[in-house]
Amino acid sequence: QVQLVESGGGVVQPGRSLRLSCTASGFTFSNYGMHWVRQAPGKGLEWVAVIWYDGSNEFYADSVKGRFTISRDNSKNTQYLQMNSLRAEDTAVYYCARHAIAVADVPYYFDYWGQGILVTVSS
Amino acid sequence: DIQMTQSPSTLSASVGDRVTISCRASQNIRTWLAWYQQKPGKAPNVLIYQVSNLESGVPSRFSGSGSGTEFTLTISSLQPDDFATYYCQEYSSYSWTFGQGTKVEIK
Numbered sequence: 221q222v223q224l225v226e227s228g229g230g231v232v233q234p235g236r237s238l239r240l241s242c243t244a245s246g247f248t249f250s251n252y253g254m255h256w257v258r259q260a261p262g263k264g265l266e267w268v269a270v271i272w273y274d275g276s277n278e279f280y281a282d283s284v285k286g287r288f289t290i291s292r293d294n295s296k297n298t299q300y301l302q303m304n305s306l307r308a309e310d311t312a313v314y315y316c317a318r319h320a321i322a323v324a325d326v327p328y329y330f331d332y333w334g335q336g337i338l339v340t341v342s343s
Numbered sequence: 344d345i346q347m348t349q350s351p352s353t354l355s356a357s358v359g360d361r362v363t364i365s366c367r368a369s370q371n372i373r374t375w376l377a378w379y380q381q382k383p384g385k386a387p388n389v390l391i392y393q394v395s396n397l398e399s400g401v402p403s404r405f406s407g408s409g410s411g412t413e414f415t416l417t418i419s420s421l422q423p424d425d426f427a428t429y430y431c432q433e434y435s436s437y438s439w440t441f442g443q444g445t446k447v448e449i450k
Contacts, residue, residue: 255439264430264441264442264443264444265379265381265387265430265432265441265444266441267438267439267440267441270437270439279437279438281438282344315386315387320389320392327375327434327435327436327437327439328434329377329389329392329393329432329434330377330387330389330432331389331398333386333387333388334386335385335386336386
């Protein structure tokens with residue numbers, strides 16, 4: 221069965237960096253685009269970034285553009301989110317999610333989600 | 344950027360009620376719309392994609408309709424497991440915008 225497991229969260233001071241990982245199993249990781257979605261405490265869902273199945277392209281929300289970088293290592297079935305210059309407003313649960321169509325570079329919905337990992341930006 | 348607006352923000356209903364949640368897009372998204380259910384402390388789960396296609400394993404009491412800018416999620420007979428927050432999401436562009444959510448509460 222499809223599983224997505226996030227790791228790397230924690231408490232970090234404003235201005236510092238953190239890298240999240242999402243390790244996948246149960247499907248051919250290299251065939252699927254992967255997303256990061258976040259949810260601030262008590263708030264709604266906010267899409268953060270996507271990387272295409274082959275790493276050929278990336279897109280970012282305006283709120284993180286220039287500070288966050290998404291990447292993937294298909295040999296390790298893992299995607300990453302490098303978060304730099306963190307701000308208090310980046311505090312959220314971060315979910316990785318799978319693009320619901322394989323071998324595609326077009327927008328589609330998300331069919332599987334990880335359990336989420338909490339990132340707290342605080343001094 | 345596309346904005347997605349859901350109404351109502353909160354909905355109080357009883358088991359067996361028919362429930363309708365609306366979602367409006369700020370521009371034409373054709374049929375590129377999904378609905379998700381989220382329970383407290385859990386990840387979202389997709390219910391419906393492309394406006395009206397039920398994801399595998401989702402009960403048939405859930406249905407979706409609409410096109411362009413106006414969309415609806417309907418639960419035909421609310422069950423105890425359905426008390427949750429529901430989000431619409433557009434995927435017509437490279438921004439994947441969610442609505443702000445509709446919380447379905449027990450009346």
